[in-house]
Amino acid sequence: MDLIIKNLGIESGGKPIVFLNVLDADELGVSASGRLQINSGRSLTVIVNIASVTVQKGYLGISEEVQKILKLEQDSVVDVQISPFPKSLQFIRNKLNGKKLTDKEIHEIVNGVVNGNLNENEIAAFVTSLHIQGLSLDEATSLSSSMVMTGKQLVLNSPQIVDKHSIGGVPGDKTTLLVVPIIAASGLIIPKTSSRAITSAAGTADRAETLMPVDLGIEEMKEVVHKTNGCIVWGGALDLAPADDIFVKTEYSLCIDPLLLPSIMSKKKAVGATHLVVDIPTGRGAKVKTIGEADLLAKDIIELGKRLGIYCHCVLTYGEQPIGNTIGPSLEAREALEVLMKTSQVPDLFDKACHVAGSIFEITGKKNGFELARDILLSGKAEKKLREIISQQGGQSEIKPFDFVIGTNTFEYRSVNEGQVLWMDNNIMVEIARAAGAPKNKGSGIIFNKKNGDKVSKNDVLFTVYAEKSPKLSRAEQILDEKMPMGIGDKMEMLIHRVKESPVVRRSFILDR
Template sequence: MDLKVVILPYESAHYTIVLDQSVAKKLDLRPNDRVRVVSRSHEVIATVTIAKEFPSDSIGIYLNVSRILQVNEGEIVQVEPTEPPRSLNVIRKKLARGKITFEEAKQLMQDIVGGVLSEVEIAALVTAIHFQGMSIDEAYNLTVAMVETGRRLSLNRPTILDKHSLGGVPGDKTSLLVVPIIASLGFTIPKTSSRAITSPAGTADRMEAIAPVNLSIEEMTRVIEKTNGCIVWGGALNLAPADDIIIRVEYPLGIDPFFVPSILAKKLAVGSTHVVLDVPTGRGTKARTLEEARRISYDFIELGSMLGIKIQAVSTYAEEPVGYAVGPALEAREALQALSSLKPLDLVDKAVSLAGTLLEMVGIQNGYEIAFEALRTGKAEKKFRQIIEAQGGNPEVKPEDIPLGDKTLTIYSEEDGFVYFIDNPTIALVGKMAGAPIDKGAGVLLHVKIGDRVKPGDPLFTVYSYSSAKLQAVERLLETSKAVGIGKIAGRKMLLEKVSFTPSRPLLER
């Protein structure tokens, strides 16, 4: 049936079109049935939404669908019913506890990227894997399929280093130190990073307070060729794009059964040969204990070995924020300060530990000492400023040049004693309520760490925001939530354990 295009000025969650109920009846279509829409040069499979009193000679097309079809208002397209996608059979198979083959995994990822599967159908797949787990072979199939349905970074370099954190710790800006340390020592490290989803800042948000991060693959390649490293937002690169769609479905469900294939697909897509995996260990993280950290690490190491990626997992201390700053601009400032002053000590220790581990993975002895020397001599800072310039930022930027919110709220101690806990979830929530990460200058600046001695009237932390109303909401929250506890002393160290493992092909259970 030929229908006239009506452009709907909205984006749809997946490929969706709108038909009048009379047209749907003629084509024997029901809500969420699929149709093939063909323009002069392109076609798309879309799901149907049925409307009352929509023009019977027209089809409503959302902006994302119109871009694919390359059609304008009033043009004619052909609409015809089509069979359900073959990948639905794969989802049904998984629901029935079957195993996903490589060809089935590839069909799944093609249909996810192509917008053929609805979010409800993807949610069924996610839920099935969450409750049933996946075998190591399924994890391999899904990882490779994710990579093959997107673009890949081709650097033609034999050794490519990378670092990834499982997250869960506010203020973890270590990538902004690890990347320039490694790049300054002559190694290649293309860091693709995420934006914050549930935290006050992701690595891309932190870097964006200093330099542009929305680079194309071609621009990213030029930066790496010039400096050996980069810190860019992965969402603009079309690397393993199915992963981004799956994450969007996982988030409201509060589950992430794909997280091992998801992470390693991104690493495989940039050609990583050696990866240090930071597994923060403590309350509020994926690994609350060292035993959980080991179990997660084994899954990554096992799948990495099948993909040809050497992985060293490192369990790291996660009972308080890393450094003192939480929020994009505050963290960017602190990273710049750490590169020149070697403080705060916990941030420097963690970054140097991770960088040193990477160096030892490629045969460099005394990796920690060599990484620390790159910081001490200023080599890492010089390299970071080269990366900033190559990505389009100001290489002369000073910490104080990065703007912060002009409204502040400082919380003071009412007790005499030692700081014995800092509640990560509360600090993260305060940062988000202040406006981070959307407002780059919003966040939390701690004045104390666990073990510090305080007296009544000493400042514990300051909240930055651009909004007085948001600070008032923070103040109300802190009336009932304790972010910093004062009592007995509590010691700490940043590097808890290196996880060693000989792959034996266990199941990935999530």
């Protein structure tokens, strides 16, 4: 059917969608959420929306996304056909009905996701099926590979590329800001991509952004790594594993993450990682609640890595309270810088960074990794390296702790009794920091005076909330009126234990959690 292009000038969040008059839709035999093929030079599959007023019979309303791909002129005529039933949808239905998917089938699905050939309903059904039915190691491997194959890749000419990842869930975790320079200073190559906060008070990209630009393109990233051995850039604009970005959106909206491991691995594979250490913060306040659960996850990660050619170790770390003494992008970046400059001692952050960096050293064949990491940090080489990276990414390499702009509206939260800090509630801490403006207001957040195990006297300041804007401070105070963010307990070491390769291969490998 020939239709006249009408650019509606609307955006549809990356998906190529069109609006079709109900009469034309009827004639073509397509319904809402159905698929059409537009043939105009190249051919594009688009998802159909039905209109009865906006788009008149004989017209095809297109979104900015379609315009961007096909570059169609207003009032030009295109040929439109009903799209053949995508094979990928049949495969999604198979998974929905409990069948295991082959590598080829998964590749077809991932392709359909990236090309916009599958609609939102179908992607949500796929993600839901993976959550309920679980996914096998084979399927997880195929998903990782397919997500890499359908995106851009960073190609560095190096036989050994290392990386680190944290499962997340613990606030204040600025470990990456220490680990990357330690590793890069040792001569190993670490092309670190990281994310911005979605539900947390700061992502690594948010923290790093207070030191330097992080919105680099893939070629710029390559250049920085070439010159400094490392980088800390935002992964969101690099188009590495774009399918993953789409899956993550769906997972986020449903609060499930069946694709957690393929997601991590695809991003690491896309930057060419050969060695990877995954940090699994563990504890009541973290994403992974128990050591048993963390051990299972660690084994899955190690097995999946093996299949993808990434040698992995996992470190299970103490995740029952924030890492270090700060939450919020600027406060955290400043704290990391102070530890690198040795102007401040933050034992748990120091310990965690040296364990993670040390594990990276050990999986690449070095001995006494923790000591090696600690020595690089204490020697000042890590600080020097971070400043090199800042400079190469376009930041002020001479940045000093007092350069960070911190919110001037403050509120001190004091103890009403005495004792020892027994517990801290990570979720409430994040809620307070977000209410105060983090991560958007980079200078908002929390500084802790007391943490788990610390002795506390009556009326001691437990922590101080910082906000750039005073109404936001009031919102944070309001939360503190209603909720209890801290209790009393015993101090602990950071590292619970470390998982190396799993000696026994389990028979029924199910990643489903």
